Amino acid sequence: MHTHPIRINTPLTMSVYLKTLGCRLNEAELERWGQQFRNAGYSIAQTPEQAALVVINTCAVTAMAVRKSRHAIRQLARRNPQARLVVSGCYATLEPTSVAAELGVDLVVSNQDKDQLVERTRHLLAQPSAPVAATEPGSAALFARGRSRAFIKVQDGCRYRCTFCITTVARGDERSRPIRAIIEEINQYTAAGVQEIVLTGVQLAGYGNDQESDLAELLAAILDKTDIPRIRLGSLEPWGWPPRLLDVFANPRVQPHLHLPLQSGSDRILRRMARRCWRDEFSHLAHHIRAVIPEVNLTTDIIVGFPGETAADWQQTLELVEQVEFGHLHIFPFSPRAGTRAADLPDPVSTQTQQTRVAELHALGQRLKRARLSRYLGWTGPVLWEHQPRQGRYWGYTPHYLRVTTPLPVSGIRATQLSTLDASGEFLHAKLLETTPTTEVTVNHARC
Ligand code: SF4
Structure with a gap:
């Protein structure tokens, strides 16, 4: 581990960058930490450079996942050497000594202690407790x-x-x-x-x-x-x-x-x-x-x-x-x-x-x-659209988890018609309908 100069951060200005690798369970944990950090008065940084604290949830499911986890730790430490670095997840649990030895790592939290990650991190940072305003109901989900x-x-x-x-x-x-x-x-x-x-x-x-x-x-x-x-x-x-x-x-x-x-x-x-x-x-x-x-x-x-x-x-x-x-x-x-x-x-x-x-x-x-x-060509039903475009397009999922896309800005659940199969065979192109969205699945069973 290496040491940092003492920095004084008030809870309301402290920002944390959260990164995960691996499975959905890791993603879910990261989201919970995000909520808990918000409750404690932290803000969520969009890039590591903006953060005073970086938290990584690592993976060890394959040798490749271990390599990626190690790469992510090093890369984030390089991108913001000033930030405190906390590492958790399966790789950190299985090989805590090698993780702790990585340059820039301040704290390793094993899977068994994940529920206390936010508390331990705050202890590390010697943070005073969060102001009452930051723990009001509802703020948890701002993440x-x-x-x-x-x-x-x-x-x-x-x-x-x-x-x-x-x-x-x-x-x-x-x-x-x-x-x-x-x-x-x-x-x-x-x-x-x-x-x-x-x-x-x-x-x-x-x-x-x-x-x-x-x-x-x-x-x-x-x-x-x-x-x-x-x-x-x-x-x-x-x-x-x-x-x-x-x-x-x-x-x-x-x-x-x-x-x-x-x-x-x-x-x-x-x-x-x-x-x-x-x-x-x-x-x-x-x-x-x-x-x-x-x-x-x-x-x-x-x-x-x-x-x-x-x-x-x-x-x-x-x-x-x-x-x-x-x-x-x-x-x-x-x-x-x-x-x-x-x-x-x-x-x-x-x-x-x-x-x-x-x-x-x-x-x-x-x-x-x-x-x-x-x-599903011609299928009409509710698609949940992501808010942010990627590669210049908007993306969504049908209830069956089929990936669909449109060039038009859209978000939330919208009644949608699936029109053509992309040449890649990986997703469907969609047309937005004017009708009221519904959560009802209107699949033609005979065709599925
Ligand atoms: S041991 Fe691993 S693969 Fe097998 S049931 Fe448990 S989590 Fe699933």
Whole structure:
């Protein structure tokens, strides 16, 4: 660690720049810290150069994620050497000593202590307590101003031990937030104009195991006690669901999109991964979901080239991906991660074979996505538009999480018609309609 000259900052002038890498859970945590810093009288800086304090939430899910985390720490320290630097997240938890040794890092906060990150940081900065005005109700959600969607962390940790997963080591046992606290946070976001929340957790399906509650109960409470127009579930492991979870999708505020990590379509490989959902079970689950929510968009994660993956195993994965008709694939070429059991497994797959399989899966994923998007040509319904343009265009998502775009300025939920598929096959072009927006999904089921 290095020392800084003593600086005196009043709470109202102190600004903090927040940066995250990795998963949605990290994003959700960053948003909560943003709220807590606001409550404590800090402002949120748009660039690191404007900030007196920089906070980074790191990731360690792959060797690449570790490299990116280290790069981000160094880059931010370079961009503003005067700012205090606080580092948290999975990389900081797994390798606290190397993180602390990085030039410019003032404080390392492990995942176990994340809930106290703001308090610890303020202690580090020897801040006096925040003025009363800064903690008035509603100010918490100011961080969300100008945002259409927010990630809400509802659960952390996982009791399973998938052999490739470092997250389970980095994030410890399962812990769920009380329903009351989640409702309060969502209501603050709603008051700040946020129109969609995404519930995230390391093992979201396990929400409430430690609280005599479950995910279905949480969703029912959110529907009952908040007015947030759209509720989306983050990544959900395909097992251990509470009974009647799918019933909540009858309410159009719950968005018809589920991200279910499959990882492999071969039982032999799933066993080596220590997963809890076999090939046939996944297939039945997908079938059942489509029967209950006909317009659902299913997306997934696949690990390519897991140790021992033969050509026959690979073929089974391709077949299952095709059969389930996933609308989007997150493809992860396997790389051994120190500290996981998979790192010691025999029979590695050669880099060349892995690259060939990645290319094959990528092509299949593109074909499936193109087919899914094409089904929605002419679809009319509510799209949630982001407030800020990117690459000179405005971007939004349908309830099914299909990406759409328009050159015209637009924001919030607007009735929209999908007109053409982009040549890239990655998104649809949209036409805004004059009619009153609605949260009702008006998908033609026969076409989905
Ligand atoms: S269930 Fe998910 S979070 Fe838990 S160990 Fe497996 S991959 Fe990791």
